[in-house]
Structure formats: C-alpha cells, structure tokens
Amino acid sequence: MKKNWLTLHGDTFLWLKGNTGLVYNSANKTKILFSLSDKIQKICHQLLDINNLYTIELTNEIINDEEVNRWINLLIGIQAGYLSLNIEFDKRPVSLNPILKVQDNRKYYEEQHNLGFKGKIIETLHELTFYINGSEYGDDEYFKQAIYPLKSSQILDGSKIQTFIKNSRNLFLSNINLVGNLFLYSDFERLIKNISDFSVQLTIHILIKDFLNNERKIKDTEWPIHTHFNVLVDTVFDISCLQNISFPFSVTIFVFSENDFTQFSSMFDTFLLDQNIRFIPLYNRENRPFFELNIFTEKEELDIIDLSKNEIFMRQAFNTENFGKLTVMSDGNVYANVNAPSLGTIDDSPYSIVYKEFTNGQSWFKLREQSPCDICIYQWLCPSPSNYEIILDRPNLCHVKN
Structure with a gap:
C-alpha cells in the first residue's frame, strides 16, 4: 500500500480550540477555519506532536477519504503544506513547528x-x-x-x-x-x-x-x-x-x-x-x-x-x-x-x-x-x-x- 508524507511549512500555524481548527500561513497571510471531526482532529494532533517534525505519514486510503481529501486540498490551496510520495529509502521531509522559544525569559x-x-x-x-x-x-x-x-x-x-x-x-x-x-x-x-x-x-x-x-x-x-x-x-x-x-x-x-x-x-x-x-x-x-x-x-x-x-x-x-x-x-x-x-x-x-x-x-x-x-x-x-x-x-x- 502506497504511503505519502503530509508536511506543513514552518511559516504555518495550526491551532485547535474545542471543535474548531485554524491554519494560518504567515508567509502569504492566508488562513482556513474548519470544524474538527474525529479524522481531522487525529491528523492535526499528529502534526502538532513535536517529535513528528510537522510531517506525518498517510496512506492512500486516508488521503482519498472525501473529508480528509477536501481538507488537505485546502491546505495546499493556501500553500500551508504539501504532499510527497513516501518511497522506501527516501529521506523523510522535515519541517519545524512555529513554536515560540524565548531564551531571555x-x-x-x-x-x-x-x-x-x-x-x-x-x-x-x-x-x-x-x-x-x-x-x-x-x-x-x-x-x-x-x-x-x-x-x-x-x-x-x-x-x-x-x-x-x-x-x-x-x-x-x-x-x-x-x-x-x-x-x-x-x-x-x-x-x-x-x-x-x-x-x-x-x-x-x-x-x-x-x-x-x-x-x-x-x-x-x-x-x-x-x-x-x-x-x-x-x-x-x-x-x-x-x-x-x-x-x-x-x-x-x-x-x-x-x-x-x-x-x-x-x-x-x-x-x-x-x-x-x-x-x-x-x-x-x-x-x-x-x-x-x-x-x-x-x-x-x-x-x-x-x-x-x-x-x-x-x-x-x-x-x-x-x-x-x-x-x-x-x-x-x-x-x-x-x-x-x-x-x-x-x-x-x-x-x-x-x-x-x-x-x-x-x-x-x-x-x-x-x-x-x-x-x-x-x-x-x-x-x-x-x-x-x-x-x-x-x-x-x-x-x-x-
């Protein structure tokens, strides 16, 4: 079964509050507001896991789900992220969540x-x-x-x-x-x-x-x-x-x-x-x-x-x-x-x-x-x-x- 990488860009903020999500691309000042279904919420939480480096692996089955596919296309549409094919031995895409790090606190x-x-x-x-x-x-x-x-x-x-x-x-x-x-x-x-x-x-x-x-x-x-x-x-x-x-x-x-x-x-x-x-x-x-x-x-x-x-x-x-x-x-x-x-x-x-x-x-x-x-x-x-x-x-x- 083919798998793909879903990666969000480092200028993209992903916020979740209750049953609502917001993606804001600070590079081009565009955003999408969306409802959090169980499927989308799971993907978002995986993306926000710092250990995943803003990249998660998705099967074709998940990507072809109508709701998930629509959401991913919205992300790509505002240039907040991208899909890439996960080929064996290829390097995993790496991105960094835009997380505030203050040294002089x-x-x-x-x-x-x-x-x-x-x-x-x-x-x-x-x-x-x-x-x-x-x-x-x-x-x-x-x-x-x-x-x-x-x-x-x-x-x-x-x-x-x-x-x-x-x-x-x-x-x-x-x-x-x-x-x-x-x-x-x-x-x-x-x-x-x-x-x-x-x-x-x-x-x-x-x-x-x-x-x-x-x-x-x-x-x-x-x-x-x-x-x-x-x-x-x-x-x-x-x-x-x-x-x-x-x-x-x-x-x-x-x-x-x-x-x-x-x-x-x-x-x-x-x-x-x-x-x-x-x-x-x-x-x-x-x-x-x-x-x-x-x-x-x-x-x-x-x-x-x-x-x-x-x-x-x-x-x-x-x-x-x-x-x-x-x-x-x-x-x-x-x-x-x-x-x-x-x-x-x-x-x-x-x-x-x-x-x-x-x-x-x-x-x-x-x-x-x-x-x-x-x-x-x-x-x-x-x-x-x-x-x-x-x-x-x-x-x-x-x-x-x-």
Whole structure:
C-alpha cells in the first residue's frame, strides 16, 4: 500500500480550540477555519506532536477519504503544506513547528540576577515617558488610556529626570516622551538641552490650547535635533489654525463619538495639513455604545488580519502595548502601566524597576491567556490586552463568539 508524507511549512500555524481548527500561513497571510471531526482532529494532533517534525505519514486510503481529501486540498490551496510520495529509502521531509522559544525569559533574568550579572536586562527598556507637570486643560482620567496631561500641580525635578535617563541608557533606548505644559516648566530650555545630549528621539506631548498659547515661544526657541512636538486635540477644535505653523509636528486627535470623527474629517477637506495625524478613541463613561460599535473586534476583521510569524510570536511572548516602556508620573512614581501598581520611584535605579516588572509585574507580560480568550481560536491573532479593557472592565474588546 502506497504511503505519502503530509508536511506543513514552518511559516504555518495550526491551532485547535474545542471543535474548531485554524491554519494560518504567515508567509502569504492566508488562513482556513474548519470544524474538527474525529479524522481531522487525529491528523492535526499528529502534526502538532513535536517529535513528528510537522510531517506525518498517510496512506492512500486516508488521503482519498472525501473529508480528509477536501481538507488537505485546502491546505495546499493556501500553500500551508504539501504532499510527497513516501518511497522506501527516501529521506523523510522535515519541517519545524512555529513554536515560540524565548531564551531571555523571566527565569533567565532571575538566574542572571542571582549570579550578579545585572546589565543585560536594562536592554529591554526602549521608551520612557515623563509627566513633567500638569495643564489647566488636563484631565485626571484620560491618561489611563493614552498619553494625556493631568491637571496636577506637581512638578518633576529636572535633575532627577536627567539622572533616570542616564541610568536607563542602553543601545535600545530610543524614545523619550515629555507630557504636560512644557512652557510652565522652570528653565525648560535647559531640560530639553540635557535630554538631547542623550541622542534619542524626544517627543513633547502638549494640548492644543497650551501649544497655541505658546506659539511665539516655540518659534523663538532653538530646538535640538530629534525634538518633536505632538499636539493633542481633545475637543472638536478648529484645527485649521495649525496650518500656519511653520515647523514640523504631529497631531493626535481624541474622539469620543462618530460625530467627532466626522467633524474633524470635514476639516481636512478645507486645507492641507502636511503632518502625521492619528485618531485615538477615549472612553468617557458615557460613550460605551461608540466603543462597542467602532472599537470592538468583529470576526470579519480577524478574517483579513495580516500578521507575520514574528508578530504572532511577539503576541505570544509579551504585551506589545506595554513591553519595554516605563512611565514616570509628576509625583515621581514609576509604572510599567499607569493602571498597575507602582514599581518604585524616580529615585530608584531603572534596573531595579525593570527587574521588578520582569519578575513580579503585571503589564509587560500581560497576554491573552485569560477567559474567554484562552479558549478562542483567534487567541494569538488578536492584539495584546490594552488599557481599554482595564477602563471598560472587560477581558477583551471582542464580538467574536466561540
């Protein structure tokens, strides 16, 4: 009786949840969703056995089974695998399951720490955000969802900011964010100059009213290279005034309803704003229907998702929203996520803070492992858990039914 090899390619993911299976070819971004009959389930479990190297032997009788044949043709159709004839003495086809293997995990860094090797873990830190002060136009809730100034009257000490950055320096630290009203900060030019000496991208996040109120200071100041303004627009504001600004900046527009988005979009029809513009929804405790209709994930969105193998691995390994980021609030407390407990203060060493997050934190490694995501076939195709889930008190932002 002739036998054949069924082999899945190394870029192909095979997931099983309950009575459903999903094959995703990360090379060409195609997928098939199928029901797990006893026959298909047996084949899938054999393929997932690491000892089989993503290759199993099938007889002609099995392959010619109508249901199995249809399923194999679907796999071949999306180039997820192939059939080859098993001839005696021929080499068995070999493939490797796309299984995440992380060498620098929590256990690794704990062992390095116990041995006295403390340097490498700081290389996971790539972005720092400092809430240097508050703004009269700020909000003490919205910062829990996105970078947004507070109303706080507290001021973060500039020398401590500089020391914290200095002690955080590594090859991968590439972004520094300052949040608040920079122009109410004593000797702001010195602060900017000291940070620019670290040769990283510096972004100043400022509300549009504070930005326009200080337009003259902005024009008269000589800004170091790699310094950038991100103007935060929090109300339906006539942003056409920004077209007169002569230096580069980006714009973040916070929207609370479909009407907000429509009104801002109509403004873009009246003038050309040659800037980087992005929209971010904010939850204000009254616009949940807006979130459910426009922000929650639908199955149709997952059907057209476009992820590489490495992007899926990242979602399996760490929280892509939070990983590598620390936020220092104006009271000096440091967070991996502002919705989680503080990891320490600006007076602590960045190493001790990063190590604490690696070993006991709640943010950098918050994955889609909670119910109901852990039983969903799309578990690793969905984005990492975000602040929205925390604010809305939901395990996910999803309309997909398992």
